[in-house]
Amino acid sequence: MPEMTLIEAIRQGMDEELERDKDVFIIGEDVGKRGGVFRATMGLFEKYGPQRVIDSPLAELGIVGTGIGAALYGMRPICEIQFADFIYPAFNQIVNEAAKMCYRSNGDWTVPMTIRAPYGGGIGGGLYHSQSVEASFTHIPGLKVVVPSNPRDAKGLLKSAVRDPNPVLYFEPKKGYRLIKGEVPEGEYTVPIGPAQVSRPGKDLSVFAYGMMHYYTLQAAEKVAAEGIDAEVVDLRTLYPVDRETILASVRKTGKALIVHEDNLTGGYGAEVAATIAEWGFQDLDAPVRRLAAPDVPGVPFSHPMQDWFMPNPDKIAAAIRDLASF
Amino acid sequence: MEKREHLDLYFQMVTIRRLEERAAELYQEGKIGGFLHLYIGQEAVSTGVISARQPEDRIITAYRDHGVAINCGIPARVVMAELMGKATGCSKGKGGSMHMADVTKNYFGGHAIVGSHLPLASGLALGDLYQHNPRVTVCMFGDGATNIGFFHEAVNLSKVWNLPILWLCENNQYGMGTAVERASAVPEIPQKAEGYGIPNSRVDGMNIMEVREAALEIIKKIREGGGPYFLEAVTYRYRGHSMGDPERYRKPEEIHHWQENDPIGIYRRYLVDRQLASEEELNQKDIDAQTEIDEAVQFAESSPEPAPESLYQDVFVEP
Ligand SMILES: Cc1ncc(C[n+]2csc(CCOP(=O)(O)OP(=O)(O)O)c2C)c(N)n1
Ligand SMILES: [Mg+2]
Numbered sequence: 341m342p343e344m345t346l347i348e349a350i351r352q353g354m355d356e357e358l359e360r361d362k363d364v365f366i367i368g369e370d371v372g373k374r375g376g377v378f379r380a381t382m383g384l385f386e387k388y389g390p391q392r393v394i395d396s397p398l399a400e401l402g403i404v405g406t407g408i409g410a411a412l413y414g415m416r417p418i419c420e421i422q423f424a425d426f427i428y429p430a431f432n433q434i435v436n437e438a439a440k441m442c443y444r445s446n447g448d449w450t451v452p453m454t455i456r457a458p459y460g461g462g463i464g465g466g467l468y469h470s471q472s473v474e475a476s477f478t479h480i481p482g483l484k485v486v487v488p489s490n491p492r493d494a495k496g497l498l499k500s501a502v503r504d505p506n507p508v509l510y511f512e513p514k515k516g517y518r519l520i521k522g523e524v525p526e527g528e529y530t531v532p533i534g535p536a537q538v539s540r541p542g543k544d545l546s547v548f549a550y551g552m553m554h555y556y557t558l559q560a561a562e563k564v565a566a567e568g569i570d571a572e573v574v575d576l577r578t579l580y581p582v583d584r585e586t587i588l589a590s591v592r593k594t595g596k597a598l599i600v601h602e603d604n605l606t607g608g609y610g611a612e613v614a615a616t617i618a619e620w621g622f623q624d625l626d627a628p629v630r631r632l633a634a635p636d637v638p639g640v641p642f643s644h645p646m647q648d649w650f651m652p653n654p655d656k657i658a659a660a661i662r663d664l665a666s667f
Numbered sequence: 668m669e670k671r672e673h674l675d676l677y678f679q680m681v682t683i684r685r686l687e688e689r690a691a692e693l694y695q696e697g698k699i700g701g702f703l704h705l706y707i708g709q710e711a712v713s714t715g716v717i718s719a720r721q722p723e724d725r726i727i728t729a730y731r732d733h734g735v736a737i738n739c740g741i742p743a744r745v746v747m748a749e750l751m752g753k754a755t756g757c758s759k760g761k762g763g764s765m766h767m768a769d770v771t772k773n774y775f776g777g778h779a780i781v782g783s784h785l786p787l788a789s790g791l792a793l794g795d796l797y798q799h800n801p802r803v804t805v806c807m808f809g810d811g812a813t814n815i816g817f818f819h820e821a822v823n824l825s826k827v828w829n830l831p832i833l834w835l836c837e838n839n840q841y842g843m844g845t846a847v848e849r850a851s852a853v854p855e856i857p858q859k860a861e862g863y864g865i866p867n868s869r870v871d872g873m874n875i876m877e878v879r880e881a882a883l884e885i886i887k888k889i890r891e892g893g894g895p896y897f898l899e900a901v902t903y904r905y906r907g908h909s910m911g912d913p914e915r916y917r918k919p920e921e922i923h924h925w926q927e928n929d930p931i932g933i934y935r936r937y938l939v940d941r942q943l944a945s946e947e948e949l950n951q952k953d954i955d956a957q958t959e960i961d962e963a964v965q966f967a968e969s970s971p972e973p974a975p976e977s978l979y980q981d982v983f984v985e986p
Contacts, residue, residue, distance in 0.1 A: 397850035428780075
């Protein structure tokens, strides 16, 4: 199997979907000639032309709104939001239009649209180029939300998102674009939207994470393994709909749960996982459910040390694992 | 204008240039991180406009904001410290390059969400209208920003409510890698203001005296109750959109063409030709600016990192 980076896998996924279905097209700011600010769409403009890799004016509401309209028409738009932080001008379109269309039309109108957005800190982007916005969308029924943590899933989930007849938000851990490498199967495959995956089986406690934090959690699990703590790591991958079965099965096995995300704590996705475990897995618990998340401050500060204090990392995750394991 | 004032404006422009050249080097050395958008080439716009404001008039801009910060009176060392994320920076390291601000200088900051600060400008101006303060808000933004909804809402309501705002569009020909005519339905950007019934004009943004004179007159009219005005400053950024821009969207000849109209060079010639300043005096200002930046770098490098508890500070103020 060829090894590639996260961003190469995303690009390959888009490339293959553009090739497979002529109704698939990309729309976003500087996605054409420039190949996107992170180079996610590099080469696609040259290959598929300006009709299918469309440079848009600086207008997120317009990008997403147009995507919704084209999706209603039956096209398969992939809308790129340059940074997840810039998705909010399009929030109305996503929440009030995309999410509700199927429901209000009794399934007659569907919105087969994918919105890709790089999220997260760790690259010095500061307050408006670092945010994790997933919880703003996992709260909205009618939207699917996925966050890949490795190249294989990134490509497979992207293909599922493009083919899904519903709106899918696809958040990409930008810090991991070139840092995260992994094998990607040759030939056609998809990774279904929905199932989480046990990425490291263990028996002492369960750690639930996604995206960049999943990558870090695997590193943390190796650290503590050397100390005799056998952590099970679950890559949530799809945040909505939530895979309760896999979460609860893991807690049944280990009796302890830690949830890790880099979004801030209050009202973050970890709250939903914790509530799921409390409601349906209470009798399996040997310890309180724990969350490790960014602090409740309004943004990721620019200064390098402040960013480090803000972000969970392998050391902080390892410390949280030790703490829970010793309960 | 007095000679002293000319020399001061010249000094500001050179200070911005030197500051940003140094910042680019520090970025390459890894001492400045994140995203860095340089203003090099556009110095005449903010220097000219801000020289035309009264100290009580407000300035608000986008993320290409180092020059504006200098023009508003933030010391170069404080700007440099912020660029390095130090505790002595103007937002104590929280903001970095894109978020310079100092409300005590009526500088309401750099803003990184494109267009998002335009409605804020409307609100600042509404405050003045409401309280009968004869002040003007100067809102600066790029050509690209005129394509997002924020712009249209803010500009429309500024006319409906007759707000005292100068909308200052810095048309540097590109929004990131996208040329104006590829993104704007009307490449003549003042037409957008025309559509909202707002008086408008265009000025050569490479020529500080033209910018300043236009701004003086416009700001006066606005202060007298004339309502919003839209000024387009035609300019050019010599560097990439931000550090690391491969610049595949423009040709070197185009950049060279604009470099021949360097705003600092134009101003220098203007001053010398009219005998408003001598070559020696201007050379001295060049040296002073260099010294200022050398000291700024030293100050920033020797400044402390923010303290750990600062991560949690200033989320709210006490009621
Ligand atoms: C809402 C939003 N969308 C996209 C971006 C990314 N972005 C930053 S600057 C920029 C181009 C802006 O161009 P312009 O307004 O002309 O300003 P210039 O950079 O030329 O000074 C883009 C697309 C952003 N910061 N905010
Ligand atoms: Mg521009």
